[in-house]
Amino acid sequence: MRDLLTHAVEDYLKTIYDLSLNYGRASTTQIADVLDVAPASVTGMVKKLTGTTPPLVEYQKHRGVVLTPDGEKVALEIIRHHRLLELFLHETLGYSWDEVDAEADLLEHVISDKFEQRIAEVLGNPTHDPHGDPIPTRDLEIPSHATLCLSHLRPDERGSIQRVRDTDPELLRYLSDHGVVPQASFTVTGFTSFDGNLTLLIDGQDKPVVLGTRITQQIFVEKE
Amino acid sequence: MRDLLTHAVEDYLKTIYDLSLNYGRASTTQIADVLDVAPASVTGMVKKLTGTTPPLVEYQKHRGVVLTPDGEKVALEIIRHHRLLELFLHETLGYSWDEVDAEADLLEHVISDKFEQRIAEVLGNPTHDPHGDPIPTRDLEIPSHATLCLSHLRPDERGSIQRVRDTDPELLRYLSDHGVVPQASFTVTGFTSFDGNLTLLIDGQDKPVVLGTRITQQIFVEKE
DNA sequence: TCTCAAATTTAGTTAAGCCTAAAAAAGGAT
DNA sequence: ATCCTTTTTTAGGCTTAACTAAATTTGAGA
Secondary structure, X not given: OHHHOOHHHHHHHHHHHHHHHHHOOEOHHHHHHHHOOOHHHHHHHHHXXXXXXXXXXXXXXXXXXXXXHHHHHHHHXXXXXXXXXXXXXXXXXXXXXXXXXXXHHHHOOOOOHHHHHHHHHHOOOOOEOOOOOEOOOOOOOOOOOOOEEHHHOOOOOEEEEEEEOXXXXXXXXXXXXXXXXXXXXXXXXXXXXXXXXXXXXEOOOOOOEEEOHHHHOOEEEEEO | OHHHOOXXXXXXXXXXXXXXXXXXXXXXXXXXXXHOOXXXXXXXXXXXXXXXXXXXXXXXXXXXXXXXXXXXHHHHHHHHHHHHHHHHHHHOXXXXXXXXXXXXXXXXXXXXXXXXXXXXXXOOOOOXXXXXXXXXXXXXXXXXXXXXXXXXXXXXXXXXXEEEOOOOHHHHHHHHHOOOOOOOEEEEEEEOOOOOOEEEEEOOOOOOEEEOHHHHOOEXXXXX
């Protein structure tokens, strides 16, 4: 089985995992969009992933895909690699927050168990990456915590940033420049109902930030 | 051009570089042996490498292969990656000497220029890797030094180990266990002319080591 | 319920990089 | 100079993961 875990397969499983978290299942088109391949290619790969022993995904024609427990294990292993790498690049090699994702995407498929273990040790076996996402443990459990979407908060509510689920470097840099980084505490100071914009005042900053609906749905927070 | 630099192509170029250093050129069979592929596959790849713009190798049927300046640049880039990675794995992540080669072989094709630069900085822009091999500089020059083959020394000559050009983990561990590591100083205490065996006494060790011809040709030293 | 656009699958290709088997070239020994 | 072995190349095929184009299915709106 080990030999069918190509980079391509791992990327599909990781993508299906992420989409399933957000939508309960992954559609052909969604997967194709994320991986930047043609929808027909996804159909082909998904069929392959169903036909392996053990099968890595469950799939019904025209109904979308979910991971089997075996597929989820592979996905979590890759996600563990990815998030440890992000943290490692940031902490040990001085990468900035918006540079880590692209490099981790390449390295996550290549590093050995030993490499994974060593960087985890060097970093003190962390439970969360620089975006605030949880890092699966070595036996692939996810340390969860009660978070909700920033878009659910309303004026006068306070919270702290937990995770930013977006990979656009420009956006990440913008957020970072305005103090919207994991662990930062803030107060919601405004809400425009017709367009869904939220205004935040990050503790210690002098100017509030206005964030559109798209991004407020990508930022996860803990209420205070 | 960038897109034809696949892992496979890079491995071929690196192998041709190494073989050319030792033999002046690389034969189809030698390349096939190193890369563990069929000779016919080498012929196919070498043809491809001749047909690129710019060509990466020069090749005449039945006469072997050498790198063009362009091919050499690619090879040196990969070799720089490899040797920096070996050192990084050893120094920063605590890998032992015999573990670094396999992991570096995987990572060398994947890391970005930025990663290369960062680990070089962290390591203090080193000029030699843990095996004692020189690390090409950022502009791909090779810092050379006057070394010769251990097999050329004779009893009573003294020297220090510079490089061990072998990748067999068991052998490397054996050498390491017996003090045959870069920088170690030694005296040649014996030579058996009929089989070419050399006996060494490493400074600070109590027992001499006997090394066969194959390995004495893989160890490079500086005379003292 | 019908219709139609969007989503998905099927069918047929392509490009890499490998393989085996067989043919051909090289080059050392007699 | 010829033979014979080794090396190398040719020819034909396989697999993976992508692609395009065409056919089919789905499901939302009238």
